Amino acid sequence: MVKKLKCDACGREVETTFLGKIKGTYVGKGKNRKIYCSMCQKKLNK
Numbered sequence: 001m002v003k004k005l006k007c008d009a010c011g012r013e014v015e016t017t018f019l020g021k022i023k024g025t026y027v028g029k030g031k032n033r034k035i036y037c038s039m040c041q042k043k044l045n046k
């Protein structure tokens with residue numbers, strides 16, 4: 001079963017690769033961990 005992940009910045013669904021890696025990034029740890037999609041990740045890196 002595939003868990004659907006949503007970007008915490010824009011709310012869009014974060015895609016995963018066939019290896020199960022997300023097309024985006026995690027920020028933080030545990031309960032405070034946030035997920036950002038690849039597009040929002042680019043914004044973070046600017």
Ligand SMILES: [Zn+2]
Nearest residue numbers: 007010037040
């Ligand atoms: Zn996003």
